[in-house]
Amino acid sequence: MREKPIPVEPLQSPTMAVQATVLYHLAPRGASTGDVESLFSHLLSVCHAHHLSPRQVVDRVLPVVERRIDTTIYTPRYQIGWGWDKHAGLDLVGMHRSAERWVRVMEAATGLKGLRCATLLPLQEFTTGNLITDEERVCTDCLDVDMIDGGLPYGRLLWRMRPVNCCPIHRKRLIVPECGRSPRDSKPEYERIRFSGVCSKCCSIGHRCRRNQAEAATDAEVWRAEQCRQVLAASSAIETAGPEAMRAAMREYCAPRGTACSLAHRSGMHKSVLSEWMRTPGMRMSLDQLLDICAADGLELAELMQGRVEHPAGAGGLAPARERRQAKRVDHDAVQQALIGALAEGLSLTEVARAQRVDIKTLTRHRDLYVQVRAAAAARRAQEEEARHLAAIDKVEGMARELAKRGRRLTPRNAQGLGVGGIMPSSAEAAVFSLMRFGLGDRSARLSASATRLGHRFILRINESIVRLRAEIEGDQLQLPLSPD
Numbered sequence: 001m002r003e004k005p006i007p008v009e010p011l012q013s014p015t016m017a018v019q020a021t022v023l024y025h026l027a028p029r030g031a032s033t034g035d036v037e038s039l040f041s042h043l044l045s046v047c048h049a050h051h052l053s054p055r056q057v058v059d060r061v062l063p064v065v066e067r068r069i070d071t072t073i074y075t076p077r078y079q080i081g082w083g084w085d086k087h088a089g090l091d092l093v094g095m096h097r098s099a100e101r102w103v104r105v106m107e108a109a110t111g112l113k114g115l116r117c118a119t120l121l122p123l124q125e126f127t128t129g130n131l132i133t134d135e136e137r138v139c140t141d142c143l144d145v146d147m148i149d150g151g152l153p154y155g156r157l158l159w160r161m162r163p164v165n166c167c168p169i170h171r172k173r174l175i176v177p178e179c180g181r182s183p184r185d186s187k188p189e190y191e192r193i194r195f196s197g198v199c200s201k202c203c204s205i206g207h208r209c210r211r212n213q214a215e216a217a218t219d220a221e222v223w224r225a226e227q228c229r230q231v232l233a234a235s236s237a238i239e240t241a242g243p244e245a246m247r248a249a250m251r252e253y254c255a256p257r258g259t260a261c262s263l264a265h266r267s268g269m270h271k272s273v274l275s276e277w278m279r280t281p282g283m284r285m286s287l288d289q290l291l292d293i294c295a296a297d298g299l300e301l302a303e304l305m306q307g308r309v310e311h312p313a314g315a316g317g318l319a320p321a322r323e324r325r326q327a328k329r330v331d332h333d334a335v336q337q338a339l340i341g342a343l344a345e346g347l348s349l350t351e352v353a354r355a356q357r358v359d360i361k362t363l364t365r366h367r368d369l370y371v372q373v374r375a376a377a378a379a380r381r382a383q384e385e386e387a388r389h390l391a392a393i394d395k396v397e398g399m400a401r402e403l404a405k406r407g408r409r410l411t412p413r414n415a416q417g418l419g420v421g422g423i424m425p426s427s428a429e430a431a432v433f434s435l436m437r438f439g440l441g442d443r444s445a446r447l448s449a450s451a452t453r454l455g456h457r458f459i460l461r462i463n464e465s466i467v468r469l470r471a472e473i474e475g476d477q478l479q480l481p482l483s484p485d
Contacts, residue, residue: 021111022065023057024049028118029154032236034229035142039102039118040089041155041196046110048152054194058084065109088136093160095124095131114236118157122239123231126246126305128284131162136196137174139167140214143197143206153197153206161228163287163321166217168226173215179204180211220318224291230302238305244281245307250293251278253309266296268320292320330358332365339369348377389458392428396436397465401472410437432462439466 023046028037037045047054083091091098099119107115116122120131136155143153158164159174166173179186179201186201193203202209217225231238254260260278264271269289277283294301295318303310335356342352352373353360363370399418400410408414412423415433423429431454437445439462454462 021109022061023109025111027112028115030156031114031117032233034158034231034233036118036157036232037154038089038093038157038160038196039099039106039115040092040160042115042118043084043089043092043106044195045152045154048193048195054085062105062109066105069104069108087134088160090132090134093119093132093157095120116239117232117235120157120161122235123287125243126238126284127287127290129286129288131287132160133162135176136160137176138197138207139170139172139174140177140207140210141170141172142167146197147206152195155196158225158229158232161287163291164225164228166221166225168222168229171217171222173217173221175210175212175214177207177210178212179209181209220295220321223295223318224321227291227294227301228287230300231305234302234306238302241306243284243305246305247278247281249304249307249309254278263293263296266317266320267292268322288322292322295320328357330362331356335363336366336369339363339366339373342373343369343376346376346380347373349373389428389461392432393461393465395429396432397469400436400440400469404469404472409442410440411442435459435462436466436469439463440469 026042026046026049028039028042029045030036043057044054047057050057092102093099099121103115103119103121107113123131137159138155139159142156146153159167164174177199179199181202181204187203192200194200197207198205199207199209254263254274260274261271264274267274267289269292273289274293277285290301290304293299294304298311298317300310300312335352335358338352338356341347342349349360349363349370353363356362399415402418403410403414410433412433415423423433434445435454
């Protein structure tokens with residue numbers, strides 16, 4: 001019997017103070033803190049509270065909610081549930097359009113507000129780049145703390161941020177747990193539980209079955225993780241302040257002469273990048289760049305994003321995590337000698353540029369040698385193409401001659417019986433094969449797509465091969481005209 005869809009219309013009652021929703025009014029754990037639960041983990045927690053599998057909720061409940069709140073009708077392929085768990089729910093917790101769609105539907109289904117803070121959407125106007133990892137990492141010590149007094153673990157949004165590789169509380173690096181139990185101890189597929197902090201193979205709560213252990217983190221890694229943790233805790237205030245407040249605070253901080261140049265050098269970036277960012281509205285930096293700026297002078301990133309520059313007591317400058325791109329001077333004498341050597345060794349312009357670590361445009365500074373190397377490479381390609389075409393003609397001509405000795409026609413099935421292997425439809429052999437059959441009078445032959453793009457010289461050579469075959473093969477086939485035009 002087909003189950004009835006879950007009603008979406010809110011139920012009204014004189015004694016009710018809040019409208020009924022499709023899903024429980026279950027708030028994300030750690031809300032308004034740096035340990036806020038990610039939207040992906042929150043979805044799994046809601047499904048667990050309803051004693052439903054995530055697939056049931058995603059396939060049957062949320063699409064109904066979306067159609068109720070949105071006038072746009074999505075096809076089944078692009079409903080809210082399609083690809084929801086790909087890369088550990090990357091689309092749910094990022095700062096792109098799909099995350100906004102998930103927040104809108106989850107807020108309508110649960111009646112909650114402020115689920116944006118369970119994603120990185122509050123930072124979308126401040127930074128750019130892919131900030132979410134493709135896999136779910138955990139701090140096992142935090143999971144142990146969650147399970148005190150019988151609680152359940154949950155996945156932090158902080159653990160999914162790519163610049164964070166450790167837990168700032170326990171000073172240990174995050175790990176992707178690997179189940180250490182034998183396959184016979186694993187649960188069957190239909191008995192497994194999908195929940196953050198629970199092994200997907202043996203259902204061990206808190207990943208106590210893990211065989212890999214976390215390593216100690218460095219002070220610099222802990223500092224960066226703590227900065228990101230503070231940013232998540234203040235994400236609502238940061239989004240309210242807007243990116244221009246941060247830009248104005250940085251302009252004021254770099255107002256003294258030489259400050260911007262010194263800060264850019266110590267944070268591992270070019271001064272032009274920092275200056276362009278400070279004066280261009282709408283321009284965004286990566287979160288790694290912002291962290292390096294704060295690390296250089298010991299600033300608080302969360303305060304800077306709200307338009308305030310603060311130096312915590314005892315904060316010292318840290319080295320940037322990114323390596324500054326170095327623009328090396330080009331040795332044009334070496335480039336010239338490499339181009340001369342390319343003429344003798346038969347190298348292409350791409351190979352010369354790769355060996356000298358320059359781009360193709362740099363090679364055009366030596367115009368005469370550049371033209372000679374390019375012409376020589378074109379001539380070699382033409383010769384290679386010529387040899388490939390001749391080899392294809394010889395191969396097909398040999399197949400036709402062998403089949404003629406056996407009294408059989410030149411067809412794909414008969415040619416395969418010769419044991420010469422298959423012919424790729426887009427190869428030169430396929431074009432020669434179809435034209436050869438057509439020229440020998442096979443009315444069932446069909447020209448391949450590659451045969452329609454052959455050049456004049458190639459068709460003439462195929463015609464010469466057909467003439468040679470006709471002189472050797474005795475048969476009553478009617479010869480059809482083969483024109484290169």
